[in-house]
Amino acid sequence: MRQRWLAAVLERIHELASQGRLHFTLKALRELAALDIGLDEEDARHVLANLNARDFVERAVSKKTGEWMYVFKPRVGGLVISFHEEKDQIDEDN
Secondary structure, three states, X not given: OHHHHHHHHHHHXXXXXXXXXXXXXXXXXXXXXXXXXXXXXXXXXXXXXXXXXXXXXXXXXXXXXXXXXXXXXXXXXXXXXXXXXXXXXXXXXX
């Protein structure tokens, strides 16, 4: 049931974002800066806190850890931004 696990993943992301417990890797921060649209960490947390099922793209197994990786691509300022969620942090493995 896609609905059940996707709802659980979104709930966890929203919970971590609202508690300020999302941390970005150096790679993720560089990629955020490379978008060149003026987004900072707080902006990215806000985007993550507002993810919804329409932003979900795929679920794949991480080559790095063997765990599920969830890919979301929300629209921000007309651009599509890619977020990868694995456990409690943004994943570095594409």
